[in-house]
């Protein structure tokens with residue numbers, strides 16, 4: 001198996017896995033210094049394109065953003081979300097996963113579980129395309145938000161789903177918006193790492209949407225911690241720029257280009 005995937009698998013029960021999303025190079029380059037996994041999430045539909053869900057994101061769009069992210073990620077694992085509708089059946093999943101992998105040189109793809117598409121994971125893994133699973137609140141298949149895993153029935157269903165995904169050959173599973181008890185039980189039950197978002201600290205790793213944790217997106221549910229307020233930082237800088245342009249303070253003499261010196 002690929003050494004980058006092995007590195008992630010070996011972290012189980014040893015050290016926490018750090019994951020964030022990226023949709024472009026400059027952010028990806030920073031994440032690559034501190035994250036084990038960089039995910040080109042289909043959350044880009046909400047975050048970048050102001051869509052109300054992730055359902056209309058195209059494979060072309062995903063590939064385009066991944067090409068940018070690829071330029072920033074040199075060391076760590078680059079995972080790409082397969083957009084909704086691109087893995088409806090095995091033939092389609094194989095064709096599209098191959099296309100994403102060969103055109104972007106990503107390391108792995110992520111597919112959301114509909115409790116029934118385990119055979120797709122198996123087929124992709126047999127083509128040597130590493131797969132990350134995704135259970136709990138899976139925005140591609142659910143129209144209404146709901147926290148998952150509170151009842152016994154839901155808990156058992158999620159545990160079963162995680163076991164099937166592990167059996168199919170996935171190297172990790174995202175647990176999205178799952179109650180802490182169920183997240184803990186899943187994490188204890190399977191050998192592959194679980195990466196939580198809104199699924200407590202009982203997971204092997206954590207993922208957040210970068211624009212949310214940077215305070216840029218305006219989307220701050222309880223499970224998101226705003227590690228800074230980039231909105232405020234950017235606003236201050238743009239306001240200052242605007243003021244200086246209007247007052248003719250920028251550009252100043254030190255920004256003038258005279259002669260051949262560019263930097």
Ligand code: KIV
Nearest residue numbers: 021041042043174207
């Ligand atoms: O699309 C995304 O960003 C994701 C994460 C929330 C896990 O799937």
